[in-house]
Each structure stands twice: as structure tokens, then as C-alpha cells.
Amino acid sequence: MATEILMPALSPTMEEGTLAKWLVKEGDTVSSGDILAEIETDKATMEFEAVDDGVIGKLLVAAGTDGVKVNTPIAVLLAEGESASAAAQPEAAPAADAADKAAPAGGSAKAAPPATAAAPAAPKADTSPDWPEGTAMKTQTVREALRDAMAEEMRAADEVFVMGEEVAEYQGAYKITQGLLDEFGARRVIDTPITEHGFAGIGVGAAFGGLRPIVEFMTFNFAMQAIDHIINSAAKTLYMSGGQMGCPIVFRGPNGAAARVGAQHSQCYAAWYSHIPGLKVVMPYSAADAKGLLKQAIRDPNPVIFLENEILYGRSFDVPVLDDFTIPFGKAKIWREGTDVTIVSFGIGMTYALEAAERLVKDGISAEVIDLRTIRPMDTDAILASVMKTNRLVTVEEGFPQSSVGNYITSVVMQNAFDYLDAPVINLCGKDVPMPYAANLEKLALVTTDEVVEAVRKVTYR
Amino acid sequence: MAVKKSTAKPNVSADELLSYYRDMLLIRRFEEKAGQLYGMGLIGGFCHLYIGQEAVVVGLEAAAKEGDKRITSYRDHGHMLACGMDPKGVMAELTGREGGYSKGKGGSMHMFSKEKHFYGGHGIVGAQVPLGAGLAFSDMYKGNDNVTFTYFGDGAANQGQVYEAYNMAMLWSLPVIFVIENNKYAMGTSVQRATKSPSLWERGAAYGIAGEEVDGMDVLAVKAAGEKAVAHCRARKGPYILEVMTYRYRGHSMSDPAKYRTRDEVQKMRAERDAIEHVRDLLVQGKHATEDDLKAIDRDIKAVVNEAAEFSKESPEPALEELWTDIYA
Numbered sequence: 159m160a161t162e163i164l165m166p167a168l169s170p171t172m173e174e175g176t177l178a179k180w181l182v183k184e185g186d187t188v189s190s191g192d193i194l195a196e197i198e199t200d201k202a203t204m205e206f207e208a209v210d211d212g213v214i215g216k217l218l219v220a221a222g223t224d225g226v227k228v229n230t231p232i233a234v235l236l237a238e239g240e241s242a243s244a245a246a247q248p249e250a251a252p253a254a255d256a257a258d259k260a261a262p263a264g265g266s267a268k269a270a271p272p273a274t275a276a277a278p279a280a281p282k283a284d285t286s287p288d289w290p291e292g293t294a295m296k297t298q299t300v301r302e303a304l305r306d307a308m309a310e311e312m313r314a315a316d317e318v319f320v321m322g323e324e325v326a327e328y329q330g331a332y333k334i335t336q337g338l339l340d341e342f343g344a345r346r347v348i349d350t351p352i353t354e355h356g357f358a359g360i361g362v363g364a365a366f367g368g369l370r371p372i373v374e375f376m377t378f379n380f381a382m383q384a385i386d387h388i389i390n391s392a393a394k395t396l397y398m399s400g401g402q403m404g405c406p407i408v409f410r411g412p413n414g415a416a417a418r419v420g421a422q423h424s425q426c427y428a429a430w431y432s433h434i435p436g437l438k439v440v441m442p443y444s445a446a447d448a449k450g451l452l453k454q455a456i457r458d459p460n461p462v463i464f465l466e467n468e469i470l471y472g473r474s475f476d477v478p479v480l481d482d483f484t485i486p487f488g489k490a491k492i493w494r495e496g497t498d499v500t501i502v503s504f505g506i507g508m509t510y511a512l513e514a515a516e517r518l519v520k521d522g523i524s525a526e527v528i529d530l531r532t533i534r535p536m537d538t539d540a541i542l543a544s545v546m547k548t549n550r551l552v553t554v555e556e557g558f559p560q561s562s563v564g565n566y567i568t569s570v571v572m573q574n575a576f577d578y579l580d581a582p583v584i585n586l587c588g589k590d591v592p593m594p595y596a597a598n599l600e601k602l603a604l605v606t607t608d609e610v611v612e613a614v615r616k617v618t619y620r
Numbered sequence: 621m622a623v624k625k626s627t628a629k630p631n632v633s634a635d636e637l638l639s640y641y642r643d644m645l646l647i648r649r650f651e652e653k654a655g656q657l658y659g660m661g662l663i664g665g666f667c668h669l670y671i672g673q674e675a676v677v678v679g680l681e682a683a684a685k686e687g688d689k690r691i692t693s694y695r696d697h698g699h700m701l702a703c704g705m706d707p708k709g710v711m712a713e714l715t716g717r718e719g720g721y722s723k724g725k726g727g728s729m730h731m732f733s734k735e736k737h738f739y740g741g742h743g744i745v746g747a748q749v750p751l752g753a754g755l756a757f758s759d760m761y762k763g764n765d766n767v768t769f770t771y772f773g774d775g776a777a778n779q780g781q782v783y784e785a786y787n788m789a790m791l792w793s794l795p796v797i798f799v800i801e802n803n804k805y806a807m808g809t810s811v812q813r814a815t816k817s818p819s820l821w822e823r824g825a826a827y828g829i830a831g832e833e834v835d836g837m838d839v840l841a842v843k844a845a846g847e848k849a850v851a852h853c854r855a856r857k858g859p860y861i862l863e864v865m866t867y868r869y870r871g872h873s874m875s876d877p878a879k880y881r882t883r884d885e886v887q888k889m890r891a892e893r894d895a896i897e898h899v900r901d902l903l904v905q906g907k908h909a910t911e912d913d914l915k916a917i918d919r920d921i922k923a924v925v926n927e928a929a930e931f932s933k934e935s936p937e938p939a940l941e942e943l944w945t946d947i948y949a
Contacts, residue, residue: 166659169875170666190652191869191890193883202877209656228661319761345761351791356750356784363754366739367689369761390744391751398730400723401946403739435947459949 322374358384393436450485670698679842719935746779775806831861
């Protein structure tokens with residue numbers, strides 16, 4: 159049967175090209191792999207090869223023709239023993255059919271649903287308690303709470319293991335994994351060489367293979383060397399596999415500024431990771447949240463970025479005395495109820511938010527303080543419900559100002575509660591500079607309680 | 621090509637030879653068809669064909685057992701067909717249709733099959749190497765004797781993460797076979813223009829990893845080397861490196877004008893070293909098959925490929941709701 163040779167698409171963006179030169183003539187026998195023609199694409203001059211064996215029956219487009227559309231028949235190929243007269247009436251219908259079918263592949267983006275869901279009419283915050291009322295409490299540091307969370311989950315499931323630099327014999331660079339090697343042994347508490355890109359990839363591969371790794375970064379600053387595996391390998395694979403292959407993994411470690419360690423060791427990555435569909439991003443403030451959220455993270459079937467803070471490690475909080483409890487993702491915690499202004503923060507930013515709220519009481523300003531706890535998924539209902547009540551919003555975080563978490567919150571509030579706002583939202587962030595080393599400059603670069611108080615005065619016009 | 625001639629060829633039966641012939645021919649015809657569909661605009665984006673390299677995956681799959689894992693780069697169609705994935709599902713993924721392995725959401729470079737232990741299809745050069753070591757880690761952790769075939773090219777061999785993975789794989793004795801498919805060109809840059817290393821597999825020596833060079837145009841040599849590597853890994857002796865010397869006939873991707881090598885170089889390789897012709901000769905000379913037998917196989921394969929192509933055209937595009945699914949488990 160005679161087949162038409164069509165003008166090929168030779169690059170992802172080619173729609174038409176120039177048939178520069180024929181390298182065969184009518185009557186030539188060609189076999190698969192022979193060059194038929196030279197075609198100029200939008201990128202380069204390309205050699206166009208035969209796919210099938212046969213005899214060139216007819217050349218339909220002359221050499222030198224410009225603007226030949228992709229899929230236009232350019233020649234007719236005859237099968238063995240076929241006469242040239244068969245070429246006179248090439249079977250046009252199937253070719254046109256093929257072109258028809260080709261068309262929808264390119265132009266299907268039109269009907270995509272809108273990126274943002276319609277605004278919820280009256281968002282209601284989930285204010286259910288995190289544990290039953292009357293539960294006994296004990297005082298624990300964030301450090302101890304994190305260790306207990308890992309130990310409990312490792313006792314419950316053999317697939318859970320910890321890997322990272324100095325997590326085993328050294329007992330953790332910040333002592334978060336203290337005692338785990340003794341209890342679980344070297345099979346499950348694994349010291350890695352200093353090789354973030356490599357062990358992050360091995361962790362993701364192990365998760366593909368059915369394990370539930372906890373990968374500790376000595377700090378999230380070092381995770382920059384591993385960010386390709388976090389984003390491209392861990393976060394995107396479920397989608398790229400059409401839902402076949404998930405990646406249950408926790409990347410955890412201290413994030414943000416500690417004290418006097420300079421620009422390369424003092425960055426908050428909350429906004430960076432929160433940008434990525436496929437990741438969940440957690441940033442606890444209290445010890446109880448650190449424990450309940452880390453246990454939840456280890457059980458979650460998705461990659462979770464768990465951002466801790468070195469300064470908070472040693473702080474003590476009340477933690478419920480329960481055999482097992484978790485804190486769900488996407489549920490903010492209202493630390494203080496208030497009526498005049500909403501302060502939204504997370505992680506160490508909560509320190510300044512809560513101190514400011516306390517100081518503002520003396521000025522007669524009642525601040526509602528919301529701890530997001532998880533940045534993605536974000537409990538926007540809690541924020542909106544609060545803003546609709548207070549009509550004023552200040553966000554507090556340590557990260558850089560451009561494209562900050564606060565910027566995103568502001569956009570959500572504008573789109574869903576614009577008419578409720580009585581003042582422009584203020585996003586308090588770290589200053590737009592690399593972290594300086596000098597003590598006085600470092601202080602200046604970080605967000606402070608004074609700045610939160612000042613911002614609240616501004617939005618309440620007091 | 622300076623290739624150490626394989627010495628240890630296994631005794632191979634006519635049935636085995638026929639199955640290698642069939643598997644390699646399927647890859648070649650499938651890829652030719654993919655090239656055609658790309659030309660028709662039915663396949664978009666990047667499309668990296670495996671034509672010329674067929675003996676590598678077919679030889680190594682012959683050394684694998686059920687449970688073994690495999691992971692590779694974006695030049696992945698051959699690996700998927702060789703491990704038994706359905707040509708229809710692969711082709712429909714290339715055309716971005718609902719019937720594709722990733723429901724049309726992954727494309728040529730990103731396909732997976734849990735059932736066949738195929739872990740992708742990865743678009744970032746070299747990323748699959750630590751991932752493959754991690755898959756091997758999961759098997760070691762569980763205490764079974766599976767191995768992971770981790771394929772990458774001569775280009776990826778210059779990525780730092782490859783050596784991070786080598787170091788930990790040897791440190792922890794991971795059952796991973798690092799398969800360097802050396803097709804001589806990283807996109808348009810020849811191996812000689814990218815490194816002064818005389819060979820790529822020997823770099824493993826810095827980590828104490830054993831390895832060897834293999835003639836990748838000879839499926840029997842590849843199979844023999846694969847069996848040796850697999851035995852090494854199953855015996856818990858740690859990773860193994862195979863640098864398989866091969867050649868791709870087509871461009872790096874569909875939009876490669878191939879100005880970095882001569883047409884003669886390609887034609888010479890096709891004429892003198894073609895892996896499929898090699899097995900064809902063994903079959904005919906050994907009187908294991910007649911020309912008619914082989915023609916019948918060709919027809920069968922063509923039918924399978926045509927059926928895959930038809931399916932990939934007829935399968936609908938994914939439903940618009942699919943945009944929003946599979947982001948979180």
C-alpha cells in the first residue's frame with residue numbers, strides 16, 4: 159500500500175519548516191534510516207530519515223519550498239512491487255484523519271478550571287481541642303518532644319528509620335536523636351558521610367522502595383545541596399506517575415537563624431518549600447506541637463518538610479501525657495483570642511507574636527494570635543474567620559520579605575475578605591539582607607517584638 | 621570502538637536467542653514508530669529514542685529475576701519494554717493520553733510501573749543514581765536478595781551525586797548495579813571532550829567498587845556481564861559497575877541536528893556492529909531460524925507496535941479533573 163510521507167515536526171515548537179533539499183528522487187529504493195531530505199526547522203537544519211522501506215513513488219513538495227506545515231504530505235512511498243500509478247491517487251483520507259487527530263493534542267489547555275477555588279462564604283475555623291480535656295500534662299523541651307516522637311514511631315513501625323550526619327554515635331549534632339542508636343541499633347539509626355545531595359537521594363529511593371525514612375539535615379541551609387531530590391524526585395513523582403508511586407519521607411532539621419552564625423547558616427526556608435505542590439511544610443513552635451506534628455509527618459504518605467528551630471530546641475512547654483497523639487496538618491492553633499487585630503505567625507515568630515500580644519494588653523489592644531503550625535496545607539479558614547472578626551492583620555516570620563509566606567496570606571485575605579479589612583495588611587519579615595555576623599547588625603536584621611507592637615499600632619491606628 | 625572482547629559467553633539456547641531478537645526488535649520498531657508519531661505532532665516535548673542501544677537492556681534483563689528493580693534516565697522507553705511493560709501503555713503515555721502509564725501526566729521522560737518494579741524515568745541527569753542506591757538500600761533493609769539496576773549515561777557519569785552514591789553504596793554494601801550506558805555522546809559532547817578519564821567504570825576503584833567494561837552491541841556479552849554483576853550483588857559483596865559501550869543511531873532527542881558526529885560514523889556502526897543484526901546472524905548461521913521464521917517475527921512485532929500506536933491515538937486525553945489529582949497521596 160502506498161503511504162504518504164508527511165512533513166515532520168522535528169522540534170517541540172516546530173509548526174512549519176523549509177524543505178531545503180531532497181536527497182532522493184522518484185523511483186529510488188530507500189530503506190529505514192536512509193536520509194530522505196534536509197529540513198530547516200525553527201532551530202536547525204535537520205536530516206529527515208525514512209522510517210519504512212520502499213520505493214519513492216512521487217515527490218509532492220519541491221525542494222526549496224518555504225513554510226511547509228507540519229503533517230503536509232511531502233512524498234509518496236510505494237511498497238515492494240507496487241506500481242507508480244498507485245501513487246497517483248494517494249489515500250488522502252487517512253492522512254487528513256491523522257492530522258485531525260494530531261490537532262487536539264496541542265490545543266487542550268483552554269478548558270482548565272480556575273486556579274483558585276471560589277471563596278468560602280463564611281469560613282469556620284476548626285477550634286476542636288488537640289487532645290481530650292483533662293489530659294495530664296508534663297513539662298518537656300522541644301528537643302525531648304522531637305526525640306520521643308521519633309522513638310514512638312520507630313517502635314510502632316519497622317519501616318521507619320533515621321539517617322543523617324551525626325545522628326547515631328554522636329547522638330545528634332543538636333542532640334535530637336539522643337538515645338535512638340542505643341534503642342534501635344545501627345540498622346535503623348544511620349550515620350551518613352557529609353553528602354547531602356547523595357543521602358537525600360538515597361532516602362527518596364528508599365521511600366520509593368517502601369520504607370519511611372526520616373532524613374535529618376544538620377541544618378536546612380545544607381539541604382540546599384539536596385534541594386533537587388526534595389523537589390524533583392520527592393515532591394513530583396506521585397503526580398508524574400499518575401498516582402502510582404508515592405514518597406513517604408520526612409526531611410527535618412533546624413531552620414532559620416540561630417545566633418551569630420552568619421549568612422550561610424541563618425536562612426528560613428518556609429516560603430521556599432511552601433511554594434511546591436506535592437510537599438507538606440510543617441514549622442512547629444511548641445513542644446506539644448513538635449511531637450504531635452512530627453508523629454503525623456512520619457505517618458503521612460507524602461514528603462514532609464519539617465522545619466525546626468535551634469533556639470526553640472531548649473524551650474520547655476506543656477506536653478500531654480498520652481500513649482499516642484498526633485496533630486493534624488492544616489489546622490492552625492489559636493493561642494490567644496482577641497478582637498482588635500489578628501497576628502498570624504509560625505515557628506519562632508510565635509515568640510514575638512505572643513510577647514507583643516501580652517504587651518498590647520496594657521494599651522487596651524486585644525490581639526488574636528494564630529500559630530499556623532503547617533504552612534502547607536495552610537489553615538486559611540482560621541485566618542479568614544479571625545480577620546473577618548478583627549478586620550486587621552499582621553503576619554510575622556523570620557524569612558526574607560519578597561515572596562514571603564505573609565505575602566501569600568495577604569493575597570488570600572484580599573481575595574476572600576477584602577471588604578472586611580479596615581487597614582492594609584502588614585507583613586513583618588526578616589530584613590532584605592543576608593544575615594550579618596556582628597551582634598548589633600544581626601539583631602537589626604531579625605524581626606522583633608517591638609516591630610510587632612509597632613505594626614499592630616499602625617493597623618489599629620493607635 | 622575500543623572494546624575489550626567479551627570472553628565468557630554463556631551457552632545460549634535457540635529459544636533464548638529468539639527471545640532476545642524479539643525483545644530488541646520490539647524496542648527498535650517501537651522507537652521508530654515513536655519517531656514517526658513525533659513527526660506527526662502526536663508526541664510532544666522531548667522524546668529520546670533508544671535505537672542502537674537495545675542490547676544493553678535486553679542483555680541485562682536476561683540476568684534479572686522477579687523482584688529486581690530498575691531505574692533509569694529520560695531515555696527510558698527501551699527499559700520499560702524490556703522489563704515487560706505494555707507497549708500500549710508506554711506509547712499512550714508518549715501521546716499524553718489517559719491510557720498511558722502515568723495517565724498522560726508524566727510523558728516520555730517520566731513513567732513508572734510498580735508491578736514491573738520499574739522506578740522511572742527521571743528527567744534530571746544523574747538524579748536516578750542515588751535514587752537507585754536508595755532502592756537497593758530498601759531491599760537490604762528488608763533483608764531480601766533483590767538487586768537494583770541503576771542505569772545512567774556517560775554524561776551523567778560526570779555528576780557529583782554519582783560519586784556520593786558510589787561512596788555510600790560501597791560503605792553500606794548496597795546491592796546495586798551501576799550500569800553506565802556509554803553511547804559516546806552526552807547530548808552533543810563526546811566523552812573525550814568531557815573528561816580526561818581513560819574509562820568511566822574505573823572511577824569506581826576510588827571507592828573500592830568492582831566493575832568492568834562490556835561490549836554493549838553484543839547482547840550475549842551484556843548478559844554474561846550482567847550475570848556476574850548480579851551474583852556479586854546477591855552475595856552481599858556490595859555494588860558493581862558495568863560500563864556498557866554502546867551507540868545511539870538517532871539524535872540525543874528529536875530536535876538534534878547531529879552536527880557533532882559524521883553521518884559515516886553512524887552508518888559504519890549500523891553496518892558493522894548492529895546488535896539486532898548480530899543476533900539475526902547467530903540465528904541464521906546456527907540454523908536456529910529460517911528467513912521465513914524471522915520475517916514472521918518481524919510481522920508480529922510490527923503488529924504489536926501498530927496496535928500500540930493505534931491505542932495511543934485512540935485513547936482519550938486525560939479528563940480535565942486530572943489536573944488536580946495525584947498531587948498528594
